[in-house]
Amino acid sequence: MKIISGGVTAPKGFKANGLYCGIKKSKNNDLALIYSEVPCAAAGVFTANKVHASCVEINQEHLKDGKAQAIIANSGNANCMTGKSGFENSRRMASVAARALGLKDSDVCVASTGVIGHSLPIEKISDAVPALAKGLSSGGSKNAARGIMTTDTTMKEVAVEFMIGTSRVRMGAIAKGAGMIHPQMELSKHATMLCFVTTDAAIAPKALRESLDAATQKSFNMITIDGDMSTNDMVLVLGNGKAQNKTIAPNSKEAGVFAEALESILLRLAQMMVRDAEGATKFVTVRVNNAKSSEDARIAARAVASSTLVKCALFGSDPNWGRIAAAVGHSGASVDPWKIKIFLGKFLVSKDGGAVVNKPGVLDRELKKKDIAITLDLGLGSHSATAYTCDLSTNYVKLNSAYHT
Amino acid sequence: MKIISGGVTAPKGFKANGLYCGIKKSKNNDLALIYSEVPCAAAGVFTANKVHASCVEINQEHLKDGKAQAIIANSGNANCMTGKSGFENSRRMASVAARALGLKDSDVCVASTGVIGHSLPIEKISDAVPALAKGLSSGGSKNAARGIMTTDTTMKEVAVEFMIGTSRVRMGAIAKGAGMIHPQMELSKHATMLCFVTTDAAIAPKALRESLDAATQKSFNMITIDGDMSTNDMVLVLGNGKAQNKTIAPNSKEAGVFAEALESILLRLAQMMVRDAEGATKFVTVRVNNAKSSEDARIAARAVASSTLVKCALFGSDPNWGRIAAAVGHSGASVDPWKIKIFLGKFLVSKDGGAVVNKPGVLDRELKKKDIAITLDLGLGSHSATAYTCDLSTNYVKLNSAYHT
Numbered sequence: 001m002k003i004i005s006g007g008v009t010a011p012k013g014f015k016a017n018g019l020y021c022g023i024k025k026s027k028n029n030d031l032a033l034i035y036s037e038v039p040c041a042a043a044g045v046f047t048a049n050k051v052h053a054s055c056v057e058i059n060q061e062h063l064k065d066g067k068a069q070a071i072i073a074n075s076g077n078a079n080c081m082t083g084k085s086g087f088e089n090s091r092r093m094a095s096v097a098a099r100a101l102g103l104k105d106s107d108v109c110v111a112s113t114g115v116i117g118h119s120l121p122i123e124k125i126s127d128a129v130p131a132l133a134k135g136l137s138s139g140g141s142k143n144a145a146r147g148i149m150t151t152d153t154t155m156k157e158v159a160v161e162f163m164i165g166t167s168r169v170r171m172g173a174i175a176k177g178a179g180m181i182h183p184q185m186e187l188s189k190h191a192t193m194l195c196f197v198t199t200d201a202a203i204a205p206k207a208l209r210e211s212l213d214a215a216t217q218k219s220f221n222m223i224t225i226d227g228d229m230s231t232n233d234m235v236l237v238l239g240n241g242k243a244q245n246k247t248i249a250p251n252s253k254e255a256g257v258f259a260e261a262l263e264s265i266l267l268r269l270a271q272m273m274v275r276d277a278e279g280a281t282k283f284v285t286v287r288v289n290n291a292k293s294s295e296d297a298r299i300a301a302r303a304v305a306s307s308t309l310v311k312c313a314l315f316g317s318d319p320n321w322g323r324i325a326a327a328v329g330h331s332g333a334s335v336d337p338w339k340i341k342i343f344l345g346k347f348l349v350s351k352d353g354g355a356v357v358n359k360p361g362v363l364d365r366e367l368k369k370k371d372i373a374i375t376l377d378l379g380l381g382s383h384s385a386t387a388y389t390c391d392l393s394t395n396y397v398k399l400n401s402a403y404h405t
Numbered sequence: 406m407k408i409i410s411g412g413v414t415a416p417k418g419f420k421a422n423g424l425y426c427g428i429k430k431s432k433n434n435d436l437a438l439i440y441s442e443v444p445c446a447a448a449g450v451f452t453a454n455k456v457h458a459s460c461v462e463i464n465q466e467h468l469k470d471g472k473a474q475a476i477i478a479n480s481g482n483a484n485c486m487t488g489k490s491g492f493e494n495s496r497r498m499a500s501v502a503a504r505a506l507g508l509k510d511s512d513v514c515v516a517s518t519g520v521i522g523h524s525l526p527i528e529k530i531s532d533a534v535p536a537l538a539k540g541l542s543s544g545g546s547k548n549a550a551r552g553i554m555t556t557d558t559t560m561k562e563v564a565v566e567f568m569i570g571t572s573r574v575r576m577g578a579i580a581k582g583a584g585m586i587h588p589q590m591e592l593s594k595h596a597t598m599l600c601f602v603t604t605d606a607a608i609a610p611k612a613l614r615e616s617l618d619a620a621t622q623k624s625f626n627m628i629t630i631d632g633d634m635s636t637n638d639m640v641l642v643l644g645n646g647k648a649q650n651k652t653i654a655p656n657s658k659e660a661g662v663f664a665e666a667l668e669s670i671l672l673r674l675a676q677m678m679v680r681d682a683e684g685a686t687k688f689v690t691v692r693v694n695n696a697k698s699s700e701d702a703r704i705a706a707r708a709v710a711s712s713t714l715v716k717c718a719l720f721g722s723d724p725n726w727g728r729i730a731a732a733v734g735h736s737g738a739s740v741d742p743w744k745i746k747i748f749l750g751k752f753l754v755s756k757d758g759g760a761v762v763n764k765p766g767v768l769d770r771e772l773k774k775k776d777i778a779i780t781l782d783l784g785l786g787s788h789s790a791t792a793y794t795c796d797l798s799t800n801y802v803k804l805n806s807a808y809h810t
Contacts, residue, residue, distance in 0.1 A: 051734025051742045081730050081742065083759025116727025117760045180714055180731070226713040227632070228728070229735035308631040308713070309585055309805055316806025322521025323633070325486050326585070329456025330634035337456045337486065354488025355522045392713075394799040400714055401721025401796075 001162040001261055007141025010159035010172035011200035012242035013037040016140035018147030021128035023076035023114070023121055031125060032147030032174075033132045034071045034196055035101055040238040041202075042068035043209040044109065045185035045216045047233040053080035054090040055110045056234065062094070062106045066205025071196050071236055072097040072129070073111035075148050075176065078192060079120040080112070080231040089122040096126045100133035109236050113150055113176060113192045116231060145174040148194050151399070152178045156272045162261050164201055164254050167245030171199040171261055175269040179278040179400065181225035182306070183233045185216050192230035193220060195269055201258060202241035203248040210250060211259035212237050219266035222298070223388045225277040226396070227306045235266065274388045279396030282314055286387045287375045288328075296333035296378070297385035303331030304374060304387070311392035314372060319363035321349045328376055339379035345372065406567040406666055412546025415564035415577040416605035417647035418442040421545035423552030426533035428481035428519070428526055436530060437552030437579075438537045439476040439601055440506055445643040446607075447473035448614040449514065450590035450621045452638040458485035459492040460515045461639065463499060467511045471610025476601050476641055477502040477534075478516035480553050480581065483597060484525040485517070485636040494527040501531045505538035514641050518555055518581060518597045521636060550579035553599050556804070557583045561677045567666050569606055569659050572650030576604040576666055580674040584683040584805065586630035587711070588638045590621050597635035598625060600674055606663060607646035608653040615655055616664035617642050624671035627703070628793045630682040631801070632711045640671065679793045684801030687719055691792045692780045693733075701738035701783070702790035708736030709779060709792070716797035719777060724768035726754045733781055744784035750777065 009016050016034045023030040044063050046056045062068060072093055079086050094108040101108070112120065135143075145155045159172035177193030203211075216235060241247070248254045275283050286305045291297035304310055307327035313320040321342050329335055342350040345366040347358050366372070414421050421439045428435040449468050451461045467473060477498055484491050499513040506513070517525065540548075550560045564577035582598030608616075621640060646652070653659045680688050691710045696702035709715055712732035718725040726747050733740055747755040750771040752763050771777070 047735075049731060049734040050740040051730045051745075078727070081727055081755060081759055083757055086759065116725075116730060117755060119760075180728075184735075228712055228714045228731060231727075231731050231734060307633055309633045312802050312805035315802060318806065320521075322483070322486055322636075323585075325456045325521060326454060326633060326636050329454040329636060330589075335455040340456075350486060350522065352488055354486055354491065355524075392802055394802045397717050397720060397797055397799045397802055400717035401719075401723065 001160050004159045004161050006159045006172055007145060007157035008034050008172045008174050008196060008198040009138045009141040011170040011198045013200060013240045014198045015136035015138055016144040017132055017135040017137065018143035019128060019132055022124035023074060029143060029147040030074055030076045031128055031132055032073045032144035033097065033136060034144055034198065035136050036069050036238055036240040038240050039067055039069050040240045041066055041205045041208050042238050043205065043212045044234055044236045045212055047230055048184045049229050049231050051231050053078055053112055053232045054087040055079065055112050058090050058094060059109045062109055067107065068109050068238060069103050069107040070097060070101055071109045073148050073194060074125060075113050075150050077114040077118055077120050078112050078116045078232050081117045082119055086120060089120040092122055093125055096129045100129050111194050111234055113148060113194055113232050141174060148176040150176060151278055152176050152276055154276045156269055158265055158268050160261055160265060164245040164248060164257060167243050169201040169243045169245060171197060171265055173197040173265050173269055177273040178276045179225055180228045180230045181223060181273060182227045182229045183220045184229060185221060185233055185235065192232040193273055195235040197237040197265065199239045200242040201239050201248060202243065202245050203239045203258060204250060207248050207250040207255045208237060208239055211255060211262050214259055215263035215266045218263055219270040222386060223270045223274050224302060224306050225274065225390060271388055274390050277390040278399050279393040280390030281393055282391040283371050284314055284389045285373045286389060289377045289384045290381055291378045291383040292334040292381040294383040297383040300328050300331045300333040301385045301387035303327050305389035308392060314391035315393045317364065317367040319344055319367050324374060325350065334380055335378060336380060341377040343375040406565050409564045409566050411564045411577055412550060412562035413439050413577045413579050413601060413603040414543045414546040416575040416603045418605060418645045419603045420541035420543055421549040422537050422540040422542065423548035424533060424537055427529040428479060434548060434552040435479055435481045436533055436537055437478045437549035438502065438541060439549055439603065440541050441474050441643055441645040443645050444472055444474050445645045446471055446610045446613050447643050448610065448617045449639055449641045450617055452635055453589045454634050454636050456636050458483055458517055458637045459495040460484065460517050463495050464514045467514055472512065473514050473643060474508050474512040475502060475506055476514045478553050478599060479530055480518050480555050482519040482523055482525050483517050483521045483637050486522045487524055491525060494525040497527055498530055501534045505534050516599050516639055518553060518599055518637050546579060553581040555581060556683055557581050557681055559681045561674055563670055563673050565666055565670060569650040569653060569662055572648050574606040574648040574650060576602065576670055578602040578670050578674055582678040583681045584630055585633045585635045586628060586678060587632045587634045588625045589634060590626060590638055590640065597637040598678055600640040602642040602670065604644045605647040606644050606653060607650050608644045608663060609655060612653050612655040612660045613642060613644055616660060616667050619664055620668035620671045623668055624675040627791060628675045628679050629707060629711050630679065630795060676793055679795050682795040683804045684798040685795030686798055687796040688776050689719055689794045690778045691794060694782045694789045695786055696783045696788040697739040697786040699788040702788040705733050705736045705738040706790045706792035708732050710794035713797060720796035720798045722769065722772040724749055724772050729779060730755065739785055740783060741785060746782040748780040
């Protein structure tokens, strides 16, 4: 598998565009469109938040047949908690895009991200769609990627090329997200990060759904920035078959190769979000090994990654492993304090229910790094999981208290 | 019921003392002792954290017979994750206090609070205990209250007087806690806030345990400062019977009166902790009404109270109710977005799945208050719960990143 340029327009047959339609005060791009020349197998995972945006529900409806051909998305407004008119506005957004592209409404997926509870300025979107569609191009991925950014400081785009049998296949993606990040997305359920993936692989919708579900669990569902699950999180994947490989069947060896590529792309974008996290100064990997079950490994890693006090200590470069121990202790995972080993970087700091003394200064130096690894060995089984997080800085608090985001 | 002065020494037959034994760099009191002249009915609730201090386990053992007569506590060191020697040090702490007071070890409860993973300086404690015991006095509550403070900026003490039948009964308490506060304490399980309650009421141990459990659920278990559950949280209650009321039996009318007084005391102290929360500038009450079940009400209120983004918005006086909606949506409680009503103070800001427009400026003024009430009506049942929290300030992050606490 090799990294290539081109984002969502790297795979054959995909075009994209983005522009400013009038939603954002900053006048940055706030509208994005991704389009495949031919119908696609399509799948999505959505936020598990019971308070979710209308786009989440509409997409689930539109994806029931496992097919779609375009995605329209706006930033600057989440169109969530906007009543019945919000629902109608999401439908209209899909509908105006469908008309401009000559598609059925149900072949267009729709996504919104931004402030909750404000009416979506649908007329601005509607007025801009013809120009948006007209400007679609095979070099338009960056424009689209900018069209979905909110508090992001970096554009998030990636593409890869790999082999399915003897066919060369491409997969590309754009994503956004830097705050209100604690996704738990499930198939046909409701996961504000957005991520749109395109591929020219030919794949059965069922195989696509299964790959997406598995890849999401190990990528986006293992990152946290602030512990707040959004109302609008979603990952959408479109596969148009232009690579002309033999259609990937569920549970096949090729499905495994495809799933691995998808996981790699989603993980890369998930890590980009954490690196761009609001106010963050550090990128932190929390690995849990030898847990009793895979679910235990997952919840233990996420609990440490979510702890306010652990994140404050990381900001202060303080090797305060007692906070890590406390966090894993109330994670809900099976834990025996006498069996836990805790490592900061490569340094063992706690075992046998107590402290391990390290050379003076080494831990402080380790914690001053920009990339920090926390590893916990629970000593109760053989299951592992890795979560990704950032530190909690004074700047995060400033950003999220000073602006109505 | 009336508020009186005297803290834990307000009830008849109780003495207390506190002093500096050499643990804290600040040279503030770091040791506290509470003693009853006669044996007491005793009960405790402890942190649910699987990583908990040895004092938590030792107290459970000492309270098995429903009796105790003294409490010794230190601050500045949690004696948690300190290995087997930590366990022995906790036992020795109880033992030296027992010897100084002429009691059995099992009649002394022990508590520690402070940094995790550092060896307890037991010799300093042991050396100070004779003077600590000698200085016990019926005016010593404040000294003891100071002896358990860590990052607290205010001493936490309260006492009340009420009637059980025709007997005048007193109840007093001291407490500490300003960070790592997200208690979930249960009877015979393992809740770093500390709270010690004394009463001269005569009460059966079973009635005392039941009252304590019920009162804890509605007080300490409904506060959060930073979402991090401590390894050392505990509430201990001693009832020495000196008021000479007819012994309160389980499930009696008098047990109800007692439980109400206890809840009132615990709630007052819990609220004091939130008001003294590290870096906090606001006191926030989150009330959930008309939930489907009492557990739903509880988890919904706690989820809103725990949301990092809600707490940042509160710090910035930003009426960002969308974050409140998102938080309740992923609380796990049954929620129908179309039925939720959200109030900021007395102002309805959201209903019917959308926004309610208020007069310009009124919400900003409401949010600038020091005491803020958030109320959610879930519209699904008849159950209510109230949680207490604070804002998340830049100062909280500074405090918890700059110091190894």
